[in-house]
Amino acid sequence: MLQQKLIFFEKIFLVFLKLEYSVSYQNxxxxxxxxxxxxxxxxxxxxxxxxxxxxxxxxxxxxxxxxxxxxxxxxxxxxxxxxxxxxxxxxxxxxxxxxxxxxxxxxxxxxxxxxxxxxxxxxxSDNYYINFFNAVKNNEEYGFEKPQEGGKAVMVEYASPNTNKPLHLGHVRNVLLGYSVAEILKASGKKVYKTQIINDRGIHICKSMVAYEKFGNGETPESANIKGDKLVGNYYVAFDKAYKEEIEALKAEGKTEDEAKKNAPILVEAQDMLRKWEAGDAEVVALWEKMNGWVYKGFDETYENIGVDFDRNYYESNTYLLGKDVVADGLAKGVFYKKEDGSVWIDLTDEGLDEKLVLRADGTAVYMTQDIGTAIQRVKDCPDVGGMVYTVGNEQDYHFKVLFLILKKLGYDWAENLYHLSYGMVDLPSGKMKSREGTVVDADDLMTEMTATAKNISEELGKLDGYGDEEKKKLYKIIGLGALKYYILKVDPKKRILFNPEESVDFAGNTGPFIQYTYARIQSLLRRADFDYSSALKPEDIVLQEREKELLKLLLQYPEVIQNAASGHSPALIANYIYEVVKEYNSFYQSVPVLGAEVENEKVFRIQLSKKVGDTIKSAFTLLGIGVPERM
CATH class of the missing domain: 3.30.1360.70 (Arginyl tRNA synthetase N-terminal domain)
Known part of the structure; x- marks a missing residue:
């Protein structure tokens, strides 16, 4: 049986956290x-x-x-x-x-x-639908709006990884959502900048560095034959293992758990390394640059493999001091207030929130301060930015409510157009993924396994008989990544996902491969159409069948679906819309003859309609970052 043959991450997970929907997503x-x-x-x-x-x-x-x-x-x-x-x-x-x-x-x-x-x-009337179809059938940009001259741009942030570990499943959902929302916003008529902030400093980074100094023996990605981000991630796990061993040793000497955690020698070393980094110690900075360089290269490989890109990168090592001058200015204007110990706060209790620290008593910044400064810096760098979208998990909902409110109180007009693209976390059956314990679903491994799953199912079904090895390899990746992306993006961002790899690569139902297969079927149909079908038919030349009319109704929706998806920041609307189109097309294909139509005008119109459906599938999947195969 197929289910017995396909074992996917058997030791890590079978399915992700099961979610009971109170409302049918199909509805x-x-x-x-x-x-x-x-x-x-x-x-x-x-x-x-x-x-x-x-x-x-x-x-x-x-x-x-x-x-x-x-x-x-x-x-x-x-x-x-x-x-x-x-x-x-x-x-x-x-x-x-x-x-x-x-x-x-x-x-x-x-x-x-x-x-x-x-x-x-x-x-x-049928006349209206036929005239509409003639107007759009050759328009490859149908549904897309061009940016208005002088209009404000939107900056979309996604990914935002830490350089102490490789990208994992949580990042996969993040980058797929952020990239797709950016593409949808562009299609809706917005100018868009795609960006990420790379968290490349702090105690977590120093933990990997200390572990590498202790246990690395000069190992490099080349000598270990491993991607740089994975190599650094291994040392983050190694730090945690050594840290726990030291805690147990200190407890055996009579220390309390809290004392042991604070005084474990390897943690003290990491804290000392962070202080040296902040002081610009040449040796520490050199190690930091070397290890981060390995990670950046690894990230780039993963991003290229998954098919996402960025227009601009920000690094926390350059931005962590931003915002302090803004706090000083806000303090003078009465937006913030200072407590007796010298710390600076903002009181948001009137807005239903609470008091929020923005500057410690010793004058050092907190994450909120950095985010305030980074947002302002982004508008300085790109003056046409009139709003931002932050793709960050829902555990940070409160943080962004506070951030947006502070920026509004500081008087920035673009702060009215800030949006937190909040999404549900991905949990394992045993609980949250923990990078320091090595219990994560690695993004690269996930993509490899999805490609392998596509290969197994395709071979089982005999879908690619007669294809060459290179053609098969390319198709397995298109199908596997298409399955992964569609399965994630068809779900409302706020929901957690029940993810079944085999189900996602099914060639029937609401899946990426089902839609890809329909596209390939249409391309095959077009290749077999050995006649000229380019001329426009007049309304009096054709009597619409019910299935044809239903398809035209759906095609009529496409521009509005794009606008709705953009305003709602929801790729799920695009994904499920194109599934409805594909379902309707398959009903049409089964109900009426296309190449076998006896009346010439009917044959021409049905080929034209098929081509437009194929174009719309390709267009919608482009917005989702998914490829479509010409043959399948």
Whole structure:
């Protein structure tokens, strides 16, 4: 059996933390799709309704109330008549009939209607859908908006790793979310800067450095044949092991647990090394630069492999002193206050938060101070930035509430446009991943295993029979990474994930490979179309079948789905929208002949429609950072 053959990280995890959803996510995405479709049609139908009401009743509507037509009734969009009843003191059914009849007679986009109680269900004409399709079918940028001239940019921060360990599963979700949100914001018409802040200083970094000095014996990534970030991470684990041994030894000598933890010699060495680093000790700084250089190279390999990039990097070693001058200025303006011990605070109790330290009594900064200074520095570096998105786990929700509020109180107008892209943590069955104990799911290993899982399932299903070895290798990676990315991104960022590797690489259901397979099927169809299908068909040339019309309705949604995903910072809306498109396409493909259509116009139109669906799959997957194979 396939399940018996595929063993994935057997010793580390089988599945991630199981989450019970109180609301079906499928229902959420269908609702979002209906909203997008309603909004798209609303822009089209509203002027016609306003004209009808003015002509029939000589009144101007303040608002046209529209909603998606319920499934049990015929219609594409529904006008709610009840608000008019109050104004005109008339029967809602009669009002609906009069408006419907006017629209059919005077509008070129309404084909017919029906009235149910106080609801006017409007059927949009085939002519409109065909004209819409002709306008977009060759537009490769369909759904994308160009940035406005002189508009404000958005800076999206993601990744933000520590240089004492390689990237792990938590980072994978982070970078996939951040990268995708950046691409979606660009598609919505925003100029975007992609950035990360690399946490390359502090006691954690010094722990790896001390362990390397003690146990390394001059080892390098080359001599150990291991990526640099993994090598440094090994020494972070080695530090923790030695630290625990020293604690136990001190306790055996009669020290309390607290005393042992504070006085363990290896920890004292790490603290001393941090002081030397801050003082600019040449030998310590040289070691720090060497080990961080190994890690940066390792990070770059992982980022390239997973398919994400950055426009600008910030390093905590350069930013950790930022913000102190801002605190001094805010203190003078009364935004902050000083306590008797000399520490500086801000009182946010009136905003439902609490008092927050921004500068210690000895004058040293805290993380909040650094984040204040870094945000301000980013706007100095990129003056067109008018907002920022921070991709950080939900355990930092409170931190960002405080940060954003402080920046607003300091008077920065761009602080009104700060957003915390908060996402659910990824836990193992045994609890949280712990880098110092080596109980993490390594990002590189995860990608390797996903590629191997794609290989096993593809071979089991015989999907790639007849492919060359190099072609197979490339496809395994596209399928494996596509499965991983889609499985993570289709879930609302705020939710934790139940992740099953085998399920994610399934070729059926709401998975990346299912959508990739549909794209490849369409490309095969296009290769077999040995006739010219480039000319536009006129509305009178074609009678739409129900499945064709449903596909066109979905394609009509795409621009609004992008805008909704951008405003909600949710790649899940894109992922689940394109799954709905693919499901509808497969119903269409099974219901009507494409290349086998007997009428030439039908054959041409169905090939054109298939091509546009393929283009939309590719476009949507690009926003998710997922590749699509031409053959599969």
């Amino acid at each position: 959420i995405i269908i609702f979002a799709g209906q909203k997008a479709y309603k909004m798209a049609l609303a822009q089209i139908i509203t002027p016609h309704i306003e004209k009808a009401v003015k002509a029939l009743f000589d009144i101007n509507l303040e608002k046209v109330e529209l909603q998606a037509t319920r499934k049990e009734f015929e219609g594409d969009i529904t006008m709610v008549i009840f608000p008019l009843v109050k104004q005109l003191k008339s029967n809602p059914v009669e009002l609906g009939k009069k408006i419907g009849e006017y629209l059919v007679e005077h509008s070129d986009i309404v084909e017919r209607f029906n009235v149910v109680s106080g609801f006017l269900n409007i059927v949009i």
